[in-house]
Amino acid sequence: MLEIIDLAQALDKETYRGEVDRYQTWMRMLGYRLYYEKRPAVIVFEGWDAAGKGGAINRLIERLDPREFVVHPIAAPRGDDAEKHYLWRFWRRLPERGNIAIFDRSWYGRVMVERVEGFCTPAEWQRAYQEIKDFEAQLVGFGTIVIKFWLHVSKDEQLRRFQEREAAPQKAWKLTEEDWRNREKWDQYEAAVEEMLIRTTTAHAPWTIIPANDKYFARVEVLKTVVERFARELHVDLAGDVLASLPSMAAPTPVPVWAQKEARSLGIKVG
16 A cells, blocks of 8 residues: 555745745644644654654744644553553643644554564454544544544665764764664555554545655645644635634734844845
8 A cells, every 4th residue: 555655746946935934824723723622632643654744743832823733753651551451651742622633653653563573462452443433432532633644654764874873973873773673674664554544544634745855745645634624623714715714812923023033144044
């Protein structure tokens, strides 16, 4: 299935900047609308190591009110989390009404890394597909908007990014021995990913596969997907003059003159 994804899709820098600006403006407005309508949202990011999840998340939240969202980076469970049902730690991190929870990795580790690395039994990960669908159905039943991304890169592109990180002192910390070990099991992970995508996409919580060989294209597609889904769920017409109908606090905040001057003195382009 993943082999049919067109990974050649790309954007030039100028187009990228324009699209990011447009969708980030919408994200800011829709974030306030989400709050006023008291709709919680859960956004899940999964993907290959070095696929660009962090960069996509950064662009997604850049203009959001920081009171509206929390980003949860998920690693191996520790302490109480390791002693309880694997979904326990995610229940604890669900958002309040009107807020957004963004998961950098998620409960899908059960049917990927835990399956491939043998951290759970075959019976446990096979049972997890239905458990996860039930979990997400409960979220949607509560009014939660659930958006799930798989960021897909080619094996060659992943290797290029690994080598780039390895050679750059400011990026080397991102690369671990575990990343290299996981890469050696690419085929096993690919099989697990494909089964996960097929068995856990639903009408209320579908997967969106993002071609991510080009980071510019991937970031814009993530922004576009979230904006369009939020607009549909919140009954917002993206073609209309929505700004006029939103509370005044939802208007984009202008950069103060003093801040513009300070930025220019530091060589930072503004405006």
